[in-house]
Amino acid sequence: MTTSLTRALIIGGGIAGAVTAMALQKAGIEAEIYEAYPAGADDVGAFLIVFANGLAALRLIDAHGPVVANSFPAHRVTFIGERGEDLGERRLAGTERGTELGPRTLRRATLNHVLHAEAARRGISMRHGKRLIGAESVPSAHGRRVVAAFADGSTAEGDILIGADGLHSVTRGLIDPAAPRPRYTGRITVCGYTRDATAAPAPDAYTMIFGKRAFFGCTRAPDGEVWWFASVPGPERDRTGPAAVPPGAWRQRLTALLAGDGTPAAALVRATADDRITAAHSYDIASTPAWHTDTMVVIGDAAHAAAPNAAQGASMAIEDGIVLATCLRDRPDARSAFAAYDGLRRERVEKLVAASAGMARPTSVDAAGRPARRSPAERGGAGAGNWLTGYRIAW
Incomplete structure (x- = not known):
């Protein structure tokens, strides 16, 4: 089956936006990225982990190499109590020694930079200073298209609009004005x-x-x-x-x-x-009821932000972009593709949001009334569980 879609507008030039653009290009769909911030305005302070599931997804579009080259591994995690006591050690979930699969640590700004550079190398355009303020679906010869409006007075038109615009997503509110806030x-x-x-x-x-x-x-x-x-x-x-x-x-x-x-x-x-x-x-955002209309869809933190405890935000955004591209490639129209994407992703990401929130909550209090420390096995931790790191996408 061949898609009738030829052009996508991607709102947001972060991890999800860059990966989605490259995946769409591989699927035969042109994409242009519209980023609100000026060039070079990165989050320079934070760092993150990309786990095996995220790296495996990047490998499907041959984008894992620059990430691996600009990061470093950690294969185990050790636990220490408040008095300095040894609470044990375990291997980080998803670790595969002798392979390129995670976990890999790098600054968020570095990850953005290498993904942007790889997208640019492939001829994908990113336009900075384009803050989305509105979008509307309009009729066309082949169904409907979407027209995006930006704060600088400019507009852009495409078959679909993909909101990769993060936690405080404008696209999420355009899809559903009653959408829950973070x-x-x-x-x-x-x-x-x-x-x-x-x-x-x-x-x-x-x-x-x-x-x-x-x-x-x-x-x-x-x-x-x-x-x-x-x-x-x-x-x-x-x-x-x-x-x-x-x-x-x-x-x-x-x-x-x-x-x-x-x-x-x-x-x-x-x-x-x-x-x-x-x-x-x-x-975090426990659940966003509406992820899409007939011409717009949200991905990554715009759809399902998780607290950082599970350290899976980057990997989930990467997975979203790859899965959405496969759905758009394999379905005849945007509405059916968006529905398929929702069906493939919602249960997994909402489970992750709940699990990550749970990692921060104590289960009991001690005799002094302080929160009791759960064991490492109870808490899970970064990337815990094969259901997270063992996930693989069929391209």
Whole structure:
């Protein structure tokens, strides 16, 4: 079966947008990316993991090589309690030694850069400074098309519009004005990098520390730099968010939260320069009832944002782009393709959102009334479970 679709407008130039454009090109559909932010406006602070399921999906469109080349592996995770006690170790789910399949760690900005470069190498256009403000479905000789309107007064027309525009998606609201808004989880993720650590974590591993008042994780890059993150409770601020707080304030707050523990976490934060620390609110969207109309569809965080606990956001966005491209290639029209995509993806991603939220919740309290620490087996953790990392797409 051959699709009648020839041109897609992709809103959002992040991970989902770039991957979807390359997958559509392989499926024989032209795609152009429209990004709201100017060129070079990356999230420079955060880092992430791409797991085996994400890398396997990238391999289907021959885009995994640059990601592997610009990242480093971790094959195990060790757990430490608040007093510094050893809570055990296990292999990270999806690890396949001797292969290119994950987990791979890299900065979000690096992942965006290598995917953009690969898309550009393939002749895919990305137009910056194009903030979507509206879209409408219009009749055409072959059914319906979509016209997108941008804040600068310009418009674009295509067979379909794909909203890869993230957590605060404009496309989601155009599809369904009553769509649920992102839910603040009550926690803030703080990331940092230091070369001055006196107690560096073991190589080829993530060290996870269950502190009394904050959860802390770290790993060591091949050049010796320690990459760390912390999950701390805090109120939701406005959209300028935690990043608007002076970095020095985050270092002081984290050090205070971690200083009472018998772990190296506080020392790692203390050794980090103020300008090497960044922070972001943690949100999720449990379920978005309507993912599509006859000409528009949402993917990635625009459809199903998950809290960062499972570390699967990037991999899920990659999977979405590949699956959507196969559906558009194999169905005669957009409506049937979007319905097939919904049917293939919804159960999996909503299960992931629920699982990731559950990883942050304690199951009981101890005698002093504090949240009881669950065991690593109970908590799961980054990429836990073969249903997540063992997933493969048939192109």
